[in-house]
Structures are given as C-alpha cells and as structure tokens.
Amino acid sequence: MPRLHPDRLFPPQDPSLSLARSLHEEIAGLPIVSPHGHSDPEWFAENRNFTDATSLFLTPDHYVLRMLRSQGFSYEALGLARKGQQPTVPGIAAWKLFAANYHLFAGTPSRLWIDHAFHWAFGIEDELNAANAEAIYATITRRLGDDDLKPLAILDRANVEVIATTEFALDPLLHHRNLKSKGLNQRIRTTYRPDDVTDPENPGFIANLLRFGEVTGEDVTNWNGMIAAHAARRAFFRDNGATATDHGVPDALTDDLALHEKQRLLDGALKGTLDANGKRQFRAQMMTEMAALSADDGMVMQLHAGSNRNTDPQLMAEYGPNLGADIPTRGEFVHALQPLLSRFGAAKSFRLIVFTLDETVYARELAPMAGYWPSLLIGPPWWFHDSPQGIRRYLDQVVETAGFHNLAGFNDDTRALLSIPARHDVWRREICRFLSQMVAEHRMSLPSAREAARHMAYGAAKAAYNL
Structure with a gap:
C-alpha cells in the first residue's frame, strides 16, 4: 500500500492546510481515551498473542463482512463458523478472497482503518491484492507472535490511557475480575449493558429476568424488587471499573408511569402476554428507571438508538448477531425523551x-436539546457515520447550536482492536480540518482552536465519562 500521506483528510490548500497541520501536531500524540467499545476483555486479561491475519482483520469486523456479503460472498467462504460448529474454510483461503476483493473498500472508512493498521502495526507499504495476499498474510501472522503485538502491548503502543468494554447484566465479569486482581481495572473497564433484562422483545427475556433475580437475591416479579436488582448489579459492575451504562434500543422512547401501571407491565412481560405496544412501553419505562438509578449512583447513561438489528433472519439463525445485517432507522428525540428529561434533565x-444513526435529527433536535439541558451530551457520529464525511456532517450540524462542550468527544465503538488508533487518528484529523477552516475564515482565534482541538481529542471523553 502507498505510505500514509501526512496530510490525509486535511484541507488541500493554505491557509487551512497549514493551520490543520499545526493543530494536529499539538494533539496527535495525546493519549487515547476509548470509553465505549466492544473489544473482548479476555484479550487483555489473558494477554495472549493473536494467531493469524484472518481472525484479526476479517472475521470479527462486521464492516468488512457486510461489504463482502453485498457482493454475494457467503459468510462460510469468509471464514465464519456456523452456530455450534467450527469454520469449514481455512483462514488463508478466506484471506485470499478478502484480498482479491479489497478494491470493494475504495472510498470507505474500512479502507482507511485497515491501511492504517497495516502500516502502523506491521510496516506494510503495499496495497493488498490477490497477488500479494499470501505474502502479506504470512508477514502479519509471523509478526503476531511477537511480544510487542500482544493485546496489552498494543494498548501501550497506541497510547491508550483507558478503554471500556461492554458486558450484559448477567455476565459474571470473570475477565474483568482477573484484570482487577492485576491492578488493570482502571485502565480496562467494563460497561453495564442490561438489554438482556430490560427488553421483553429479547427471546430469552423471561429466563434472563428470573436468572437476574437469582444472581442478585431480589424478587424480580415485583417492580421495586426488579429495580433493586439493577441497583445491586450496577454496584457489582462499578466494583469492576464501570463508570457508565449502555442501552441499545430501537428508539429513544421514555415513559414515567405510576407504580401500579409499571407492575402491570412487568406481570405481562413475565407471562409473555405483552403485545408490541406493551413491550415498547416496558422498554420506555425501563429507560427512565435507568436514568433514576444513574442520578443516584452517578453512572453515565448512554443511549444508542436507531438501529433495526439483525434484519437477515437466515444470517441470524445460522451465524448469530452483530455480523453486518443491521440497518439505521429514523429517530425522534424531543418528545421521546421528554418524560426522562422532565425528571432528570437538570439533575447535577x-x-x-x-x-x-439518523443524521437528520442532529441540527433539528439533538443540538438544540444539548444546548439547553445540562444533563444531555451528544455522542460522536456512530457506526455507519464514524467516517470522514460522517464526522464532517456531524460537526457542521451540531457545533453551531451545541458548541464543543456539549459534545462527548469520540469513542471508537469497535470490535477490531487495531482499528482503535486508526479511528482516533481520523477523528483528530477531521477535528483539525474543521477548526482550521474556522480560523481561516476568522470565526475563531487560533488559541481558541487549540483549546477546542485538545478538548475534542482527549478532554471531552474523559469529562463525559467521569474518567
């Protein structure tokens, strides 16, 4: 691959180009704060070497998988294993297929991230293709045996100050407890994601909730007992490093019902008799309950709304979730969050x-809301939009109304470890591009731009997540 250009993503001409270079020079070496993501805590707890290029770059990366799937390649041919089975295609064969179709990623953020990782971690200069697939596979796989590419060494090399993983409510946190015993649970933290016991549309909801009661010793058939179980479990997560919760919901709906109405919903959920509206209302009430608990225990609440998940039933049945079949949906936040914000929008x-995932709400709803409610921050562009153009659209739509200090900085939200420095590099370059143009247009002084660049690259995430 061609050497990474030092001015990538910057404006093409002066004075903005020189200003972007100057700003980037000041923030490029700042530590990385990665407060939300989906890396595997076992990597860090066991600190074993990764084994091969395919298991590092291809099979865990749903961005890559979905693009290849769109061109008709099967998940089996890409090296994935069906549920309960072992892969049937050797890793090198899947890699060759990937390499022969690497041209599909031209113009995508995946191409930026992978090229960056090739160069940053392995010193690979050539562009991946069918002709050099075996040689690059061998280079990567050989280097992965070295100590400086063990998971903890990768964090050191990337200057990752803190990284958070995400675990469901019933997770025993064995790896995080291991990390805590090694004194690493302040650097590698967990996040409480209780979707498995807050969403009645989850096929395992009833069994999960009853198990939740067993784990916590609370009566989860009673609404107050169920909330007490969450309080106890959240304390367990905090003891293992958590400062935040995360809630993956199809929409941002919240509610504030009377106790007898809440108990009615719980009774129906446990009997399996709630209709679609009842399930949605249960989930909406649980978001307000999670906010109440956060106001009490100080855990930062993250709401990830707007994804229609697992839209390919055959893929879900054969291989499972999180493999690329998720599609953005339209969002609405002003009315949806009103019950929650009416109670907690000004709570210190x-x-x-x-x-x-709905970019149309940034300027119309979220920026004005964050520009008013003290408790509300706008998360960074997410998933389909954590790309150069997505970041540009985001900044253009939110900064004028919300400013920089009502934004939560950046998180990489990835399962691909080597993409973390690449993603933060893109974010920092786009921040410098945006600020350089504001300075060049005399809308911001250079000292103010320097402060904003440092804040958005490092300080905002630390402050937002209480790190």
Whole structure:
C-alpha cells in the first residue's frame, strides 16, 4: 500500500492546510481515551498473542463482512463458523478472497482503518491484492507472535490511557475480575449493558429476568424488587471499573408511569402476554428507571438508538448477531425523551449521552436539546457515520447550536482492536480540518482552536465519562 500521506483528510490548500497541520501536531500524540467499545476483555486479561491475519482483520469486523456479503460472498467462504460448529474454510483461503476483493473498500472508512493498521502495526507499504495476499498474510501472522503485538502491548503502543468494554447484566465479569486482581481495572473497564433484562422483545427475556433475580437475591416479579436488582448489579459492575451504562434500543422512547401501571407491565412481560405496544412501553419505562438509578449512583447513561438489528433472519439463525445485517432507522428525540428529561434533565448527578444513526435529527433536535439541558451530551457520529464525511456532517450540524462542550468527544465503538488508533487518528484529523477552516475564515482565534482541538481529542471523553 502507498505510505500514509501526512496530510490525509486535511484541507488541500493554505491557509487551512497549514493551520490543520499545526493543530494536529499539538494533539496527535495525546493519549487515547476509548470509553465505549466492544473489544473482548479476555484479550487483555489473558494477554495472549493473536494467531493469524484472518481472525484479526476479517472475521470479527462486521464492516468488512457486510461489504463482502453485498457482493454475494457467503459468510462460510469468509471464514465464519456456523452456530455450534467450527469454520469449514481455512483462514488463508478466506484471506485470499478478502484480498482479491479489497478494491470493494475504495472510498470507505474500512479502507482507511485497515491501511492504517497495516502500516502502523506491521510496516506494510503495499496495497493488498490477490497477488500479494499470501505474502502479506504470512508477514502479519509471523509478526503476531511477537511480544510487542500482544493485546496489552498494543494498548501501550497506541497510547491508550483507558478503554471500556461492554458486558450484559448477567455476565459474571470473570475477565474483568482477573484484570482487577492485576491492578488493570482502571485502565480496562467494563460497561453495564442490561438489554438482556430490560427488553421483553429479547427471546430469552423471561429466563434472563428470573436468572437476574437469582444472581442478585431480589424478587424480580415485583417492580421495586426488579429495580433493586439493577441497583445491586450496577454496584457489582462499578466494583469492576464501570463508570457508565449502555442501552441499545430501537428508539429513544421514555415513559414515567405510576407504580401500579409499571407492575402491570412487568406481570405481562413475565407471562409473555405483552403485545408490541406493551413491550415498547416496558422498554420506555425501563429507560427512565435507568436514568433514576444513574442520578443516584452517578453512572453515565448512554443511549444508542436507531438501529433495526439483525434484519437477515437466515444470517441470524445460522451465524448469530452483530455480523453486518443491521440497518439505521429514523429517530425522534424531543418528545421521546421528554418524560426522562422532565425528571432528570437538570439533575447535577445525572448525565445522558445520546447516539443516533439518523443524521437528520442532529441540527433539528439533538443540538438544540444539548444546548439547553445540562444533563444531555451528544455522542460522536456512530457506526455507519464514524467516517470522514460522517464526522464532517456531524460537526457542521451540531457545533453551531451545541458548541464543543456539549459534545462527548469520540469513542471508537469497535470490535477490531487495531482499528482503535486508526479511528482516533481520523477523528483528530477531521477535528483539525474543521477548526482550521474556522480560523481561516476568522470565526475563531487560533488559541481558541487549540483549546477546542485538545478538548475534542482527549478532554471531552474523559469529562463525559467521569474518567
């Protein structure tokens, strides 16, 4: 691959180009704060070497998988294993297929991230293709045996100050407890994601909720007992490093019902008799309950709304979730969050970070809301939009109304470890591009731009997540 150009993503001409270079020079070496993501805590707890290029770059990356799937390649051919089975295609064969179709990623953020990782971690200069696939596979796989590419060494090399993983409410946190015993649970933290016991549309909801009661010793058939179980479990997560919760919901709806109405919903959920509206109302009430608990215990609440998940039933049945079949949906936040914000929008101990896949709500709803409610921060562009153009659209739509200090900085939200420095590099370059143009147009002084660049690259995430 061609050497990474030092001016990538910057404006093409002066004075903005020189200003972007100057700003980037000041923030490029700042530590990385990665407060939300989906890396595997076992990597860090066991600190074993990764084994091969395919298992590092291809099979865990749903961005890559979905693009290849769109061109008709099967998940089996890409090296994935069906549920309960072992892969049937050797890793090198899947890699060759990937390499022969690497041209599909031209113009995508995946191409930026992978090229960056090739160069940053392995010193690979050539562009991946069918002709050099075996040689690059061998280079990567050989280097992965070295100590400086063990998971903890990768964090050191990337200057990752803190990284958070995400675990469901029933997770025993064995790896995080291991990390805590090694004194690493302040650097590698967990996040409480209780979707498995807050969403009646989850096929395992009833069994999960009853198990939740067993784990916590609370009566989860009673609404107050169920909330007490969450309080206890959240304390367990905090003891293992958590400062935040995360809630993956199809929409941002919240509610504030009377106790007898809440108990009615719980009774129906446990009997399996709730209709679609009842399930949605249960989930909406649980978001307000999670906000109440956050106002009490200080855990930052993240709301990831707007994804229609697992839209390919055959893929879900054969391989499982999180493999690329998720599609953004339209969002609405002003009315949806009103019940929650009416109670906690000005609470000093409460913070809500909102993420959306619907870019049309940034300027119309979220920026004005964050520009008013003290508790509300806008999360960074997420998932389909954590790309150069997505970041540009985001900044253009939110900064004028919300400013920089009502934003939560950046998080990489990835399962691909080597993409973390690449994603933060893109974010920092786009921040410098945006600020350089504001300075060049005399809308901001250079000292103010320097402060904003440092804040958005490092300080905002630390402050937003209480790190």
